C-alpha cells in the first residue's frame with residue numbers, strides 16, 4: 001500500500017514531536033507500506049519568517065518572500081530525515097524543485113499545475129521513506145512559489161492524486177472535524193465522516209481544519225482523506241464524496257467572525273444598480289457573500305451585503321468614491337457582525353431545518369440581520385457578541401432532536 005501522510009507545523013514543532021512523528025511514520029513503513037510524508041514548517045516558523053522580512057523591508061518583493069518562506073518546510077523535511085536515519089531507517093528529503101512540482105507564477109498564492117512522480121517513485125523503489133516539503137512549488141521561471149497559508153494540505157492531496165496513493169492522512173493538532181468548535185460548544189461531537197461539499201463549506205466558513213483548496217482538489221480527483229491527530233490514537237474524520245449516514249440531515253454549526261456588513265442606502269430603484277455596485281467591488285477582487293436588496297419604496301432601494309473584514313476599508317473607499325455615480329444617498333457599515341451557519345448535505349430535501357434554526361435563535365433572544373441559504377447551508381448574520389450563544393443554541397436545538 002502507498003500511504004501519503006501530512007503533518008502540520010505543530011506536529012513537528014520540536015525535537016520530541018519530530019521523534020513522535022518519526023515513530024508513527026515507521027509503524028507504516030515497518031508494516032511493509034510505501035510511505036510519502038509531507039511536512040509543514042515547524043511551529044511558528046512561517047510567521048517568524050514573515051516577521052523577519054518585515055524588519056528588513058516594508059514591501060519585500062514577492063519572489064524573495066517565497067524564496068524565504070519556502071525554507072521553513074525545507075528545515076522540517078531535512079530534520080525528519082535525520083530523525084529517521086538516527087532511528088536506523090532509510091529516508092530522503094526532497095523539496096519542490098527536486099520533485100518537480102510546478103505551479104502558476106503567482107507568488108504567495110500559486111496553484112499547483114503538475115507533479116512529476118519519477119524521482120519519488122525511484123526513491124520508494126530504493127526503499128526510502130520520502131519526505132516532501134509542503135506549501136511550495138516551482139514556477140516556469142524555476143523560482144520557488146508558495147501555495148498560500150495552510151497550503152501544505154493541498155500539497156499532500158495533490159501528491160496522493162499524482163501517486164494514486166491508497167490512503168491520504170492529514171495529521172493536525174485536532175483529532176478530526178467536529179459538529180461545532182469544541183471550545184465553544186461543550187457537547188460538540190467528532191464526526192466519523194463528512195462529504196467534500198460539507199467540508200468545503202466548513203473550510204470556507206472559518207473552521208481551520210483543512211486548506212480549502214485541498215478539499216477542492218480531493219473532490220476533483222476523488223482522494224479520500226482522513227483528518228486525525230498526531231498526538232493521540234483517536235480515530236479521525238473521513239472526508240469523502242458520500243457518507244454512509246444518509247439520515248444525518250445536518251453535520252455542524254460554525255461561526256465566522258471575519259465578516260462586516262455594508263449597506264448602500266437610497267439607491268435609485270432602476271435596472272443596473274446592483275450591476276454597477278458589484279462591478280466596483282469585483283474590479284478590486286473583493287468577495288461579496290450574503291446580499292440583500294430591499295423592496296423599492298418611493299423610487300429608491302437599499303442593497304446590503306457582507307465582505308471579509310480585511311476587505312472592508314477598500315470596499316467602503318471604492319463605494320464612497322463612486323457614490324455620486326451610483327446615485328446612493330449614503331453608505332453604512334457594521335463591523336461587529338458574525339455569520340453562523342448550519343451545514344448539512346441532507347438539508348436540501350428537508351424544509352423544517354431553517355425553521356428550527358430560527359426558533360433556536362428566537363428562544364435565545366437573538367436578532368437575525370440577514371439570511372442566506374444554499375443546497376447544503378443556511379447562514380444567518382447576527383451581532384458579533386451573540387456568536388457563541390447562537391452557536392450553542394443552534395447546536396443544542398439540533399442535538400435535542402438527534403440531528404447533531
Ligand code: ASP
Pocket residue numbers: 008009040041046047072134135148149150151152153
Ligand atoms: N507553513 C505554511 C503556513 O504556515 C504552510 C502550512 O503550514 O500548511 O501557512
Ligand code: MG
Pocket residue numbers: 008150153209211
Ligand atoms: Mg494547516
